[in-house]
Amino acid sequence: MVRPSASDESAARKPNMREAILCAAEELFSINGFNAVSVRDIAQAAGANPGSVTYHFKTKDGLLLEIYQRHCEPMNRRRSELLTEAKRVRDVQDRLEAIVRAYVLPAFSSGSDLAGGGARFTRLRAVMSAEGNEVAGRIIAQTFDDTSHAFIDMIHESLPHIPRAEIVWRSHFLLGALYYTLVTPERVSRLSRGDADGFDAAHAMEQLVRSTVASLQAAALDQPDPSRRRAVGQIKT
Amino acid sequence: MVRPSASDESAARKPNMREAILCAAEELFSINGFNAVSVRDIAQAAGANPGSVTYHFKTKDGLLLEIYQRHCEPMNRRRSELLTEAKRVRDVQDRLEAIVRAYVLPAFSSGSDLAGGGARFTRLRAVMSAEGNEVAGRIIAQTFDDTSHAFIDMIHESLPHIPRAEIVWRSHFLLGALYYTLVTPERVSRLSRGDADGFDAAHAMEQLVRSTVASLQAAALDQPDPSRRRAVGQIKT
DNA sequence: CCATGATTTGTACAAATGTACAAATCATCC
DNA sequence: GGATGATTTGTACATTTGTACAAATCATGG
Missing domain, CATH: 1.10.357.10 (Tetracycline Repressor, domain 2)
Structure with missing residues (x-):
C-alpha cells in the first residue's frame, strides 16, 4: 500500500533526474575518460536536457566532484x-x-x-x-x-x-x-x-x-x- | 587544455621537424592523455606550425599511430x-x-x-x-x-x-x-x-x-x- | 485554484577543436 | 641562377565544446 502523502519516503520513489545524470556520467567517464565525454553525451545518456546538468552541478568538474563525494x-x-x-x-x-x-x-x-x-x-x-x-x-x-x-x-x-x-x-x-x-x-x-x-x-x-x-x-x-x-x-x- | 609548463623551447633549432612533433606529442599524450591534448598544443610544444602536423601525419590519429609504430x-x-x-x-x-x-x-x-x-x-x-x-x-x-x-x-x-x-x-x-x-x-x-x-x-x-x-x-x-x-x-x- | 519555488527546456554564444588548402619558404640538383 | 619538389606558414571553416540564461513546465502547500 503506497501512501503518497508521506513526504519522508519520497527519496526512493521519485524519478530523480539528478541521480540519472550522476549515474550516466559515472558510466561514461569510467569507459571513455573525462575529456572524451561531453556534457551533451551525459545528458543524452541520462535522458535529460543539457541544461539540467548545468543546473544540478554547475560545471562538468562539479559533476565529477559529486561522483567522487558520493x-x-x-x-x-x-x-x-x-x-x-x-x-x-x-x-x-x-x-x-x-x-x-x-x-x-x-x-x-x-x-x-x-x-x-x-x-x-x-x-x-x-x-x-x-x-x-x-x-x-x-x-x-x-x-x-x-x-x-x-x-x-x-x-x-x-x-x-x-x-x-x-x-x-x-x-x-x-x-x-x-x-x-x-x-x-x-x-x-x-x-x-x-x-x-x-x-x-x-x-x-x-x-x-x-x-x-x-x-x-x-x-x-x-x-x-x-x-x-x-x-x-x-x-x- | 594542457599545463603551460614543460619545455617548449627544447625544439628551437630542430632540423627535423617531423621528429620534434613526434617527440612533443609523445610527451604530451603520455602526461595528459590523447583527448586532452590538441594538435595546436603539440605544434606549440614542438615549435612548429599546426599545419605541419597535418602535413606530416594527416590526422591526429595518424600521429598516434606513428608513435606506436616507432x-x-x-x-x-x-x-x-x-x-x-x-x-x-x-x-x-x-x-x-x-x-x-x-x-x-x-x-x-x-x-x-x-x-x-x-x-x-x-x-x-x-x-x-x-x-x-x-x-x-x-x-x-x-x-x-x-x-x-x-x-x-x-x-x-x-x-x-x-x-x-x-x-x-x-x-x-x-x-x-x-x-x-x-x-x-x-x-x-x-x-x-x-x-x-x-x-x-x-x-x-x-x-x-x-x-x-x-x-x-x-x-x-x-x-x-x-x-x-x-x-x-x-x-x- | 492559485502562488511560489524547484526543475526542465530550448537556445545562444564564445572559445576551442580537427582538418583543409593556398601561398610562402626552403633545399637541392641542373 | 633557376627550376623543382619538399616543407612550412597563415588562415579559414565547419563542428563541438562548456556554460549561461530566459522561458516553460512541474510540484506542492495554502
Missing part, C-alpha cells in the same frame, strides 16, 4: 570495517589475506546500495588517475591516503622485517593491478584463450588476493632471499 | 632477445627473475636510441589503455600479444604445476603494476613519506621484479597453499 565515504568506511575485522585474525598469513581482501573487496563491489557497485567507480578512478585529472587527484589524495596508510601500517605490523617503504611499493603494485584489471578485462580473456574470464570480478579478486599475499611475503630487496639457500652457486644482482 | 618493433625485439637469454638460465628461480626482467626492463628504458627511453612510451600505453583509445588498442593487440604469449608460455614452462590461466592473471597484474607505477610515481613518494622515490625507475623495476617473481610462485587457487606449513618459500622441484 562514493568515497561509503567505500572507505567499508574498508575500515573490514580492516578492523582483519586485525583480529590470529594467523599471520590469514591476517595478511584478510587485510588485502579488506582493501580489494570494497573496490570491486561497493558496500553501499549505489547501483552498479564499486567496480565502476574504481574503474573511473583508474581512468582519472591515468588522465592526470586534477579534480580527481586532489580528492583522492585527501580522501584515500588515510586508508592507504592504515592499510600499509597494518601490513607492516604483520611483516615487521620488511621495510615500510617496500610495503608501500607492493601495495602500490596491488592498486595498479586492481586498476588495470578493471580497465582491460578483455585482455585476460584474450591471452588465456578463453580459459579465464577477465570480466569475472569475483574470480579476479581471488587471483589478485592470492597473488598479492605472496608478493607481500617476498624477502625485502636489501635482504638476502631465503629461498636462494638451496642454490649455493653464484648470486647475481 | 616504438613497438624495437621494444619487442629487445624483449625477445632478453627472453632468449633468460631461457638459458638453469636455476628455476633465477630463470623466473630473468624472464620477468626481460619483460619489464625494455618497458622502463628502451633499447633503441629514441630519446626519453621506453618509460615515456610505456606510460603513453598505460594512458591510452585507460582511455580506451581504439587506435592504440588495435595496435597493442596485434603487436604485443605475441610477445605476451611467449612470456606467459615461458613462465608456464618454469612453473608447470600452475595452470596457464593463472599465469595470465599474474602477468596481467604485473603489467598493471608497471603501468600504474609509471602513471603515478608521486603516490609512492607520498605514501612512503619520502622513504621511497617513486620516480627512481631503476629501483621501481627492482621492486617490481622481486614482487612479481614471488607472486608468480604462489600456489594456484585450486591447489592447497603449501606455505601454510609455516616453512617460508621452500619449494621442492
Whole structure:
C-alpha cells in the first residue's frame, strides 16, 4: 500500500533526474575518460536536457566532484570495517589475506546500495588517475591516503622485517593491478584463450588476493632471499 | 587544455621537424592523455606550425599511430632477445627473475636510441589503455600479444604445476603494476613519506621484479597453499 | 485554484577543436 | 641562377565544446 502523502519516503520513489545524470556520467567517464565525454553525451545518456546538468552541478568538474563525494565515504568506511575485522585474525598469513581482501573487496563491489557497485567507480578512478585529472587527484589524495596508510601500517605490523617503504611499493603494485584489471578485462580473456574470464570480478579478486599475499611475503630487496639457500652457486644482482 | 609548463623551447633549432612533433606529442599524450591534448598544443610544444602536423601525419590519429609504430618493433625485439637469454638460465628461480626482467626492463628504458627511453612510451600505453583509445588498442593487440604469449608460455614452462590461466592473471597484474607505477610515481613518494622515490625507475623495476617473481610462485587457487606449513618459500622441484 | 519555488527546456554564444588548402619558404640538383 | 619538389606558414571553416540564461513546465502547500 503506497501512501503518497508521506513526504519522508519520497527519496526512493521519485524519478530523480539528478541521480540519472550522476549515474550516466559515472558510466561514461569510467569507459571513455573525462575529456572524451561531453556534457551533451551525459545528458543524452541520462535522458535529460543539457541544461539540467548545468543546473544540478554547475560545471562538468562539479559533476565529477559529486561522483567522487558520493562514493568515497561509503567505500572507505567499508574498508575500515573490514580492516578492523582483519586485525583480529590470529594467523599471520590469514591476517595478511584478510587485510588485502579488506582493501580489494570494497573496490570491486561497493558496500553501499549505489547501483552498479564499486567496480565502476574504481574503474573511473583508474581512468582519472591515468588522465592526470586534477579534480580527481586532489580528492583522492585527501580522501584515500588515510586508508592507504592504515592499510600499509597494518601490513607492516604483520611483516615487521620488511621495510615500510617496500610495503608501500607492493601495495602500490596491488592498486595498479586492481586498476588495470578493471580497465582491460578483455585482455585476460584474450591471452588465456578463453580459459579465464577477465570480466569475472569475483574470480579476479581471488587471483589478485592470492597473488598479492605472496608478493607481500617476498624477502625485502636489501635482504638476502631465503629461498636462494638451496642454490649455493653464484648470486647475481 | 594542457599545463603551460614543460619545455617548449627544447625544439628551437630542430632540423627535423617531423621528429620534434613526434617527440612533443609523445610527451604530451603520455602526461595528459590523447583527448586532452590538441594538435595546436603539440605544434606549440614542438615549435612548429599546426599545419605541419597535418602535413606530416594527416590526422591526429595518424600521429598516434606513428608513435606506436616507432616504438613497438624495437621494444619487442629487445624483449625477445632478453627472453632468449633468460631461457638459458638453469636455476628455476633465477630463470623466473630473468624472464620477468626481460619483460619489464625494455618497458622502463628502451633499447633503441629514441630519446626519453621506453618509460615515456610505456606510460603513453598505460594512458591510452585507460582511455580506451581504439587506435592504440588495435595496435597493442596485434603487436604485443605475441610477445605476451611467449612470456606467459615461458613462465608456464618454469612453473608447470600452475595452470596457464593463472599465469595470465599474474602477468596481467604485473603489467598493471608497471603501468600504474609509471602513471603515478608521486603516490609512492607520498605514501612512503619520502622513504621511497617513486620516480627512481631503476629501483621501481627492482621492486617490481622481486614482487612479481614471488607472486608468480604462489600456489594456484585450486591447489592447497603449501606455505601454510609455516616453512617460508621452500619449494621442492 | 492559485502562488511560489524547484526543475526542465530550448537556445545562444564564445572559445576551442580537427582538418583543409593556398601561398610562402626552403633545399637541392641542373 | 633557376627550376623543382619538399616543407612550412597563415588562415579559414565547419563542428563541438562548456556554460549561461530566459522561458516553460512541474510540484506542492495554502
